[in-house]
Amino acid sequence: MDALMTDAVVAEEEALLTRVRAALQRAEHARATHDGLRDAGELRALREEAQTSAEDDLPALLHEMTVRQRLRERQEPGALPDPDHPYVAHLRVEDERGVRDYVLGHASYVDPRSDVRVVDWRTAPIAQVFYRYREGDEYEEEIAGRLVTGTVIARRVVVIERGVLTRILGDGIALSRGEDGWQDDHAIGLAGGGAGVAARRGSLGIGVGAEGRAARADVTALLDAEQHAAIAAPPSKPLLVIGSAGSGKTTVALHRLARITAREPSRYPVDRVRVIVPEEGLARLSRRLLEPLGVQGAQQVSTLDHWALTLAKETFGGVPRIGQDTPAIVLRLKRHPALFDALRARCASLAPERTRNVRKLQRALAPILTDYEFLGRVVEASKGDLPKSAIEETVRHTMRQLSDSPEKELASITDTAAKTTIDGRQVWEDTPEATAGSIDLEDLPIFLWLRAWRGGIGSARIAHLVLDEAEDFSLFELSVLRALVQQPPSVTLAGDDAQQTGTGFAGWARSLDALGAKGASEVKLSISYRCPRPVAELARAVLGVQAPDDAVRAAREGVPVVRDAFPDDAHAQLVMASAVRDLAEREPRASIAIIASDEEAARLAHDALSDTPRVRLVLEGDFTFEPGIDVTHVDAVKGLEFDYVVLPDVSARTYPDDRESRRRLHVAVTRTTYQLWIIEPGARSPILPSS
Ligand SMILES: Nc1ncnc2c1ncn2[C@@H]1O[C@H](COP(=O)(O)OP(=O)(O)OP(=O)(O)O)[C@@H](O)[C@H]1O
Numbered sequence: 001m002d003a004l005m006t007d008a009v010v011a012e013e014e015a016l017l018t019r020v021r022a023a024l025q026r027a028e029h030a031r032a033t034h035d036g037l038r039d040a041g042e043l044r045a046l047r048e049e050a051q052t053s054a055e056d057d058l059p060a061l062l063h064e065m066t067v068r069q070r071l072r073e074r075q076e077p078g079a080l081p082d083p084d085h086p087y088v089a090h091l092r093v094e095d096e097r098g099v100r101d102y103v104l105g106h107a108s109y110v111d112p113r114s115d116v117r118v119v120d121w122r123t124a125p126i127a128q129v130f131y132r133y134r135e136g137d138e139y140e141e142e143i144a145g146r147l148v149t150g151t152v153i154a155r156r157v158v159v160i161e162r163g164v165l166t167r168i169l170g171d172g173i174a175l176s177r178g179e180d181g182w183q184d185d186h187a188i189g190l191a192g193g194g195a196g197v198a199a200r201r202g203s204l205g206i207g208v209g210a211e212g213r214a215a216r217a218d219v220t221a222l223l224d225a226e227q228h229a230a231i232a233a234p235p236s237k238p239l240l241v242i243g244s245a246g247s248g249k250t251t252v253a254l255h256r257l258a259r260i261t262a263r264e265p266s267r268y269p270v271d272r273v274r275v276i277v278p279e280e281g282l283a284r285l286s287r288r289l290l291e292p293l294g295v296q297g298a299q300q301v302s303t304l305d306h307w308a309l310t311l312a313k314e315t316f317g318g319v320p321r322i323g324q325d326t327p328a329i330v331l332r333l334k335r336h337p338a339l340f341d342a343l344r345a346r347c348a349s350l351a352p353e354r355t356r357n358v359r360k361l362q363r364a365l366a367p368i369l370t371d372y373e374f375l376g377r378v379v380e381a382s383k384g385d386l387p388k389s390a391i392e393e394t395v396r397h398t399m400r401q402l403s404d405s406p407e408k409e410l411a412s413i414t415d416t417a418a419k420t421t422i423d424g425r426q427v428w429e430d431t432p433e434a435t436a437g438s439i440d441l442e443d444l445p446i447f448l449w450l451r452a453w454r455g456g457i458g459s460a461r462i463a464h465l466v467l468d469e470a471e472d473f474s475l476f477e478l479s480v481l482r483a484l485v486q487q488p489p490s491v492t493l494a495g496d497d498a499q500q501t502g503t504g505f506a507g508w509a510r511s512l513d514a515l516g517a518k519g520a521s522e523v524k525l526s527i528s529y530r531c532p533r534p535v536a537e538l539a540r541a542v543l544g545v546q547a548p549d550d551a552v553r554a555a556r557e558g559v560p561v562v563r564d565a566f567p568d569d570a571h572a573q574l575v576m577a578s579a580v581r582d583l584a585e586r587e588p589r590a591s592i593a594i595i596a597s598d599e600e601a602a603r604l605a606h607d608a609l610s611d612t613p614r615v616r617l618v619l620e621g622d623f624t625f626e627p628g629i630d631v632t633h634v635d636a637v638k639g640l641e642f643d644y645v646v647l648p649d650v651s652a653r654t655y656p657d658d659r660e661s662r663r664r665l666h667v668a669v670t671r672t673t674y675q676l677w678i679i680e681p682g683a684r685s686p687i688l689p690s691s
Pocket residue numbers: 190191219222223224227243244245246247248249250251252496499529530638639640641670
């Protein structure tokens with residue numbers, strides 16, 4: 001783009017922003033002072049415009065009139081756009097009424113006298129023109145039952161930071177404000193980061209620091225046509241969103257939820273929508289992403305475990321102690337579709353009163369979960385997912401749970417000191433006796449399912465349900481949720497079968513069926529937005545035959561993946577610690593994740609970095625999303641992303657050649673938005689391509 005054009009575009013956008021900010025400041029002042037006279041004048045202007053306006057402007061105008069009226073009646077009006085960050089995109093159209101500018105934001109404000117139209121991307125019909133057409137396109141859209149035609153004159157994504165315009169991205173335009181004025185920004189690409197600059201081997205970063213990178217545009221403005229079509233799909237029809245890691249599944253699911261609640265608040269009230277995800281980290285991230293989309297409140301988002309525990313307490317009036325030492329193989333069996341099928345056949349005549357509380361359910365299941373023949377059939381039906389040892393382990397574990405609890409056995413000892421260790425814990429904690437009298441967290445979905453199926457679980461209370469990382473939901477959980485969602489089911493499932501890390505997944509067809517969403521529309525997102533090309537390609541190679549057929553379509557280039565082999569762990573830890581410390585110093589605003597293969601390895605990596613500032617050991621998903629270093633493990637990071645990802649222990653021992661290891665390494669690799677460093681101590685993992 002030549003300098004003259006650059007100047008013209010910048011001048012246009014600056015003038016528009018000045019106009020919008022001035023109008024918003026006047027509106028804020030009027031609201032603060034309840035300036036009735038001015039409101040009355042504006043109300044008249046709005047009415048006049050409403051009479052002559054095209055129908056695509058009407059919803060925003062009507063919204064504005066309601067706000068003014070409420071103000072005059074001294075009621076709480078809706079929020080005004082934030083003048084420091086009033087909008088995320090600009091659309092200029094021409095139709096039979098002439099040329100008009102719209103800006104898309106997270107709240108709406110229309111002031112025809114000042115030629116200002118800030119429209120809410122969720123509710124304004126004109127927003128669909130922005131998402132579906134490019135600059136120069138003629139559009140023809142059915143808006144409010146009427147055919148509307150025109151031409152898109154300009155379509156630009158803008159970044160406004162603290163009231164100052166800092167980036168303009170459009171069809172063929174990429175400009176950013178630098179220290180010496182505006183500059184062409186094509187090399188940087190949409191998602192930020194200094195792509196194309198090779199890293200030094202053994203060191204991370206490109207030395208520019210987070211300050212040197214362009215600010216990210218709001219993803220709401222960047223949604224592509226495929227994503228927007230998914231978001232705008234009718235709410236009454238279930239939707240399955242699939243796609244590779246970082247293709248925008250979470251983005252689409254949460255934007256769909258926000259749009260549905262904004263457009264039909266009486267049918268889909270915010271306090272009756274739910275987002276359920278498998279991990280705490282993703283629950284925290286989802287809350288943060290929903291906030292600017294207008295869906296606030298911690299109670300809407302929960303992890304699967306928290307949801308099951310809360311529902312079980314509510315349904316059964318309490319639950320016994322949850323055991324902490326359940327063998328992993330038993331947990332795997334309790335989530336497997338083969339157990340679901342076998343229990344369905346076995347429990348078809350279970351009397352409703354036997355599902356009334358947890359103890360009754362535990363007793364009803366005891367003879368089944370200690371039946372060698374029954375468990376043998378489950379293992380066989382799992383087709384290799386569950387080893388034969390699962391049978392013996394499950395029988396032994398169930399027997400232990402059913403024996404008298406240590407509290408009961410030691411009841412005759414009245415001296416509490418005799419039952420307490422020197423660090424203040426109960427003497428039986430961390431012993432096999434601790435299992436007695438306990439149940440497993442994985443029992444709860446089974447109990448709830450039996451209750452819902454045989455006894456009933458109360459009224460359907462969820463108006464819209466989002467399940468993210470839905471490949472990690474078991475048939476038990478999906479069947480319970482089915483009973484809780486109002487009919488017809490309004491649900492969004494987002495997932496990727498290449499990222500399943502548990503044993504619960506039964507395939508999309510069965511999952512949808514269990515949820516009562518059999519006729520769901522399916523959207524497949526095809527562009528990898530998170531990971532730069534070198535990372536996306538490596539991630540695909542790691543999956544091997546489990547990779548989807550379509551080729552990787554990464555949205556941007558990127559620096560190469562760094563790989564370093566070391567003879568042993570100690571050596572690797574030393575080099576890792578000093579390189580990461582160096583990076584954190586150079587890029588104090590970057591988010592760096594050290595993703596170990598398990599909790600124990602995460603602790604070791606954390607020890608190596610213990611004297612580094614802003615280093616956090618995150619084992620239970622309690623991410624803060626602040627700049628700094630999170631040392632964590634692969635089971636805690638699903639759905640998350642970080643500027644830099646370091647994998648400190650990729651070897652033949654931690655990631656051997658099996659399907660599950662491939663999926664786990666794939667999850668770890670694809671958390672990277674910018675650069676990946678793989679550290680390989682000892683024998684090389686056979687699932688990594690040779691470097
Ligand atoms: N159209 C887009 N343009 C630019 N960036 C986008 C677009 N859509 C999504 N993104 C960004 O891509 C990243 C990944 O998005 P998201 O987390 O929704 O992907 P995902 O498919 O849910 O990932 P995962 O499979 O790891 O859960 C986010 O930073 C998001 O803001």
